Every structure is written in structure tokens, then in C-alpha cells.
Amino acid sequence: MAGSPDSKQDHPEDTVLHLQSYLRGGTSSLLSALPTVIVFPVYKIVFRQQIHNSPVRHAVGQLCKEGPVKLYRGVAPPLLMRTLNGTLLFGLQDTLFRQISLSSPHLLSAALLPALAGFGAGMVEAMVFTPFERVQNVLQNGQNDRQLPSMRSILARLKEQRVQHGFYRAFLPITARNALGSSLYFGLKDPVRGVVAGQGLSPLASSFISGTLTSMAISLALYPLSVLVANMQAQVGGEAKGAVACWRGLWKSRHRSVLLLYRGGSLVILRSCITWGITTAIYDRQEKPSS
Template sequence: MTGSPDHKQEDGGDRNTVIRLQSYLHGGTSSLLSALPTLFVFPVYKTIFRQQIHNTSVHHTVGQLYKEGPVKLYRGVVPPLLMRTLNGTLLFGLQDTLLRHLSLSTHNATSAAALPALAGFGAGMVEAVVFTPFERVQNVLQNGQNDRHLPSLRSVLMRLKVQRISQGYYRAFLPIAVRNTLGSSLYFGLKGPVCVLVAGRGLSPMGSSFVSGTLTSMAISLTLYPLSVLVANMQAQVGGEAKGVMTCWSALWKSRNHSVALLYRGGTLVILRSCITWGITTAIYDRQQQQSS
């Protein structure tokens, strides 16, 4: 027997809800799977971080980490693993939700092409609000200078808790917000067109997604790398004099002898990390989306 229009409308609403929830699930799953290699590449990530805050060469940084030993090498690995999984769930799911809402309110072909980037911008802002505390804790833990007076995750959390919010958990929120909104906007705006372009070269759909995610994230990482260096330097310490973003940037630029090359120390390693994580994430996410559509 044919259902009433109200029942049909309810069924359609349920299906739409399931479709919207799938993007959150797929984002979390793809990020979780791509986060597993983080255990292997975390030493690379930590090397980048040390270069960012100490302005040292790769050789010197690796030697420093080697002397600290394998136990301290993986100090701070929990926040990025947790953050990576939750980040993918929120970023992909929220971007898809915003995109669906924006698509209903526009009928212009030109503006419709920019909607993925616009939705990515909104998702990036929410991402910054949610995950700045994670990044703050991670950067404090990875700074070897904090090992003695902040020896554990609990000690870091307790110390940040008593700080003013702008100097505690949300230290460097402004540059993080700029980096995340621009990065997410560029990622979601470019990955589709790049994937189509790569697919035209004869690659499989999953291969095209992997290459698209890799190239897009590589370009974004290198473009926004100075902001990541600024964030790392602002968040690595706890306490001390409260300095604004421009003051911190001036101090950072001066410490790098006004050299772009020194500012980009560790930038080549960002390419490796992007290839592993965002390439895998994009390929798995697109694959899941295609299977469920």
C-alpha cells in the first residue's frame, strides 16, 4: 500500500539525515586510517617542530632527538592521533553539511563552483575553535625545554587551566584561525578540479583522489607554512610575558635573520607528511563517498 505524502516526506528526511551523517562517518574513518601512519612519521613531525622553534638544521635536530631517547621521542604523540581522527570527522562532515545548505540557496553556476571553498572556510573556522587547545597541548609536550617542569600530560593540562584563556588553551588562536580557514577553503575548493584534471591522465578514481589530495595539501602546506611556524613558537612555552601576534611575528622574523629560507626550515618535510596523510585521507574519503552514493 502506498504511503501518505507525510510518510514519504518523513522517509525522504530520514534518508537525507543518513546521507549527511555519512560524511561525518567517512571523514572520521578516512582520517583514522590515515592517522595510523602518524605513529611511523611522528619522528618526522617532531623534527619539523623542533626546527620551527629552535631554527636548527635537520642533522642537529635529529642528533638532539637521538640523545633524548625513544621514550621522549614519542612524547606528545597522543594529541595529534586523537586530533587527527576527530578533525576529519568534523572537517569533512561539517563542510558537507554547509555545502548542502549553501547549495539550496544559490542557483548561479559561477557562485556554485565556489561553494565547496566557502563551505570549507566555515568548517575551518569551527575546526580552529575546537582544536586550538589540542594543538596547544601538543606543542607544549613536544618542546624539550618543558620536560623538566611539565613532565606529563596531566601537568600540562593543569598548568594551562590556570592561565588566562588567551594565554592558556587558546594561545595563538588568531593565526590558527587564519591558517585553518584558508587551508580548508583551498583544499575543498581545489581538490575536486585537480582530481578531474588528474583523472584525465588515465589514473584510476582512487589514484586520482590520492594524487589530488597530495598535490593540493602540499601546495597549501608550503603556502601557509610560515603561519605554522608562528603558531609553534607562540604555543611552545607556558607562562612568561603575554605578547601579541605581530610582536611574536616580528621576533620570529628577526630570529630568522630576515631570511625566507630560514623561516622555511623543515618545509621539505611537510611535503612528506602531506603526501602520507592527506593523500590517504582524500583517497579513502572519496572512495567511501562514491560507494554510498
Template sequence: MAGSPDHKPDEAGPGVSMLNFHSFLHGGTSSLLSAVIVFPVYKTVFRQQIHNTPVRQAVAQLCREGPLKLYRGVVPPLLMRTLNGTLLFGIQDSLIHQLSSQKVLPSSALPAVAGFGAGVVEAVALTPFERIQNVLQNSQNDRHLPTLKSILVRLKTQPLAFGFYRAFLPITVRNALGSSLYFGFKGPMCNAVEGQGLSPLVSSFITGTLTSMAISLALYPVSVLVANMQAPVGGEATGWGACWRMLLRSRQRSVALLYRGGSLVILRSCVTWGITTAIYDWQQKHSG
């Protein structure tokens, strides 16, 4: 299992290199499969975050637009999720080996610390993908930015901090904390669930479901902030602090309105990370 503290640093060499390769490969394939399944749920959540609409209204809006529009913008999230899983699992596993060899941290803390580092790298690599995805899924951009090419051309004309790397700081905070918590709790929770007599595959699915559900709900306001910062193109360039204050005002400083879409986040997290964790752990155990 990735992130397990029982990796042995004295086994460095071709075996470790192959193990790291498997971590990158299996992380990418498991994330790709889960992304295809949950994209409609993600898009419904996004509409709620941007337009502040109830779930029924968001679903009705997507139904009126039809199946072709439903999967508009699917390419960036597929690429992003695949790269996300590749980097997250692969780098975390590589950092585990590096930190283990240095013996500067207790073994129980290694998965969480390595996860934090992987989350930072993930934010650097994936912020442009998330930016493009949020611009594509904002229906208010359909008229003046109808294609992926037009979006890329427009973002290239802007400074990085307001173009491709808009909302980089909150994304880094969200990803680093989320990854640290996920890998920190993944191993112990999976062992506890498997100890109840469940199969390893079911145990991994339940572990991914429970950990990601808790993390997603805790960090949901940050995701709402990111979506609202990244969805528009042009206009006044404001920092994350000003955007956060504007967001609170638009939600009438109501926690319930700020968490609108939270129920679907639970569903999305259950499906996405439950499947991802189960497939990844299964591949790792059967890679030989």
C-alpha cells in the same frame, strides 16, 4: 566526492542525513590512519620550527631520545587529527547542502565557501588540542611540565587567550584559508587527474598530495608562528604581531631560515593528505 557541486538539495531527508553521517565518520577514520603514519615526521618538523636546527640535527636529537620519547605527545595529535577530519569533511559536506538549498552562490564556489566555514569551526574546536600538543613536544617543558595532567592544570590557571586558546587568530586564518583552498581545488583537480586514465584511488592520492603540498608551503610561515607562540608556557604574554616580529628577528629576516623544515612539510603533506584524501574518497564511493 565530498565538496562536489553536484549534490542535489531536493533530496533532503534521511538520505542526506545518512550522507552527512558518512562524511563525519569517513573523515575521522581516514585522518586517524594518516596521523599514525606521519607522527615522527611531524615531530621532526616541530623540532626544526622551535629549535631552528637542520633536519639531520633534529633527527639525531630524536634518535638519541629513543622510541618512547619519539611518540611522547602522540595522544593529542591522534585525537586532534581524528576530530579534525571528522569536523572538516562532515561540516563541509553539511554546509554544501545548506548553501545549495539557498541558491545564493554559484555551484562552482560552494566547495571553497563551505571549506572556509568548516575551517573556522575547526579552529574553534581544535586550538586547545594544538596548544597542548605543542607544549608536550617542546623539550624545554619536559622538566617542569612532565605529564599531560600537569600541562592541563597549568593551562587552566591562565586566561583562555593565553592558555588553551593561545594563537587562536593565526590558527583561524591558516585553517580557514587552507580548507577553502583544499576543497576548492580538490574536485576539479581530481577530475583532471582521473581523466589521464588513472584509477580513482590513485587520482585521489595525487590530488591530496598536490593540493596540500601547495597549501602547506604557502601557509608554512603561519604554522611556524603558531608553534613558537604555543610551545612555551608562562612568561610574557605577547600578541601575534609582536611574536611575528620576534620570529623574524630570530630567523635573521631570512626566508630560507623561516622555511627551515619546509622540505619535511612537503613529505608530511604528501603522506598525510594523500592518504587521507584517498581513503576518504574510497569510503564515500563504497558506502552505498
């Protein structure tokens, strides 16, 4: 994705090439949607651990008790998000990278440009997809099944709320998580791929391993923010506390234990291995012919 600034030439036909990064990002994310469906029950187990602080066996027991019909309740938003997210994230990062390279070619080190562009792309991503994540978290919370049995009822209830309490609940921690995560991903992906490729592996395998290792590290580092977001967004109505107050309550509910705060973190690693490893490999494979 990210070559040196000097390799980005400002020709008229570049407009078409810029749009290709959006297409490649959407395609790679769409093709990784099947693994998203397969591992969705795993994600749902993680979500229950995040909001109820329960061990794996209790979370699995909750899902078994609810039955297979409700097992995939809430799967639509992440599927839609996967495709749109890839389109926006990869495409916008590439656009920002090119613009920064052309406008300030000597201001920053070339190694930092992908990370800076990723940071900006992550901020825009948060603005666009926070409502999707809000609906997804409400759907996955089994305590909402009676009062909010359908997506239509959830959308109607959220519309009644103020924007900061409704669709954009937990916007600040989501922005921090997405901006930092995207910055780290695009800043580390290519260097890690280069190191792996140096061990004699094929380009496809190198990209897969690079995406896997990078996403695992990011997921673990930013997992507490994901737990905070899940707890802030799981309910509709009630007292709307700020991010700091919610974090204090969350930390207290976990008995000030990092181990309890990271409950479910191992399953996040599994999900990251599958989805981002595949997405990275497909994107890099598509990018190679036009690089």
C-alpha cells in the same frame, strides 16, 4: 564530495546521508592514523626546527640525545586530533555546502561553494582543536620536560592561565591557517582530481595524487603561519605577546630570511604526501557508492 547545487535534493532521508559524511571523514582519518604514527618523528624534527631554527642534523641529534622513550612524547594529541578532525572537517564542510546550496543556489558560482563551505568548516575546526594543538606543542618542546613532565601537569598549568594565554594561545593565526587551508583544500581537490583522472589513472590513484598535490601546495603556502603558531604555543607562562609582535620577533630571529623561515618545510611536504593523500583516497572511495 561536491556536486552541483541542483544535485542536492532536500528529502527527509537526507539527514542520514548528511551524517554519512561525518562517518566517512572520521573513518578515513582513523585509517590514516598509522602513517601519522610512523611519520611522527619527522613531524617532531620539523617542530624543533620551527622553534629553535636549527638544521636537520641538530634536530635529529636532540631527539637522539633525549632517547627513544621521549621520541613519541606528544603523539597522543595528534592521533586523537586526526580522527576527530576528519569527522568534523569533512562532515561540517558537506553540511555547510548543502545548506548554502539550498538557501542561496544562484548567489555564488557552483565552483566556489566547496571552498566557501571549507572556509566555514576550518573556522569551526580552529575553535575546537586549538587546545589540542596547544597541548601538543607544549609536549613536544623538550625545554618543558622538567617543569611539565606529564600531560596532567601541562593541563593543570594551562588551566591556571587566562584562556587567551592558556588553551587558546595563538587562536587567531590558527584560525587563519585552518580556514584558508580548508578553503583551498575543498576548492582544489576535485578539480585537480578531474585533471589527473583525465590522464587515464584509476579513481583511487587520482584521489591520492589530488590529495597529495593539494596538501603540498597548501602546506608550503601556509607554512609561515604554522611556524608562528609553534613558537607562540611552545612555552607556558612568561610574557604573552600578541600575534603581530610574535611575528616580528620570529622574522627578526630568522634574520629576515625566507629560506630560514621555511626551514623544515621539505619534511612538511613528506608528511602531507602520506597523510592527506591517503585520507583523500579513502574518503573519495567511501563516498563513491552513495554519490
